[in-house]
Amino acid sequence: MGGLSLSDALSLCELLANADPARYERAGLRWLQRFIDERLPPLSEVALAASALAELRHGHRNVGVETLRQLLRR
Numbered sequence: 001m002g003g004l005s006l007s008d009a010l011s012l013c014e015l016l017a018n019a020d021p022a023r024y025e026r027a028g029l030r031w032l033q034r035f036i037d038e039r040l041p042p043l044s045e046v047a048l049a050a051s052a053l054a055e056l057r058h059g060h061r062n063v064g065v066e067t068l069r070q071l072l073r074r
Contacts, residue, residue, distance in 0.1 A: 006031070006034055006035060006038060006039075006072060007069075007072055009027075009030075009031050009034065010031060010065075010068055010069070010072065012027060013027045013028055013031050013053070013056065014056065014061070014065055017056050017057045017061065018061075021057065024057055025057075028053040028056070028057065031053070032046070032049055032050060032053060035049055035071070041071070045071055045074075048067065048071065049067075049068060049071055051067075052064040052065075052067035052068045052071070053068070055067070056068070
């Protein structure tokens with residue numbers, strides 16, 4: 001079995017934000033690192049992704065998830 005896709009890893013982050021906030025922080029950081037390594041995004045997209053991950057945990061979850069999904073579609 002292969003590893004998780006970036007999209008699947010985002011779904012896992014979303015689940016952890018709801019179910020296990022203590023593990024979410026590490027998962028969110030790992031997702032952001034993978035996003036950077038795999039996509040080589042401009043700095044503005046890295047900042048947007050980091051803000052959306054924070055929003056997913058501490059703000060409006062739907063906004064955070066939708067923003068991250070849009071970044072993955074680019």
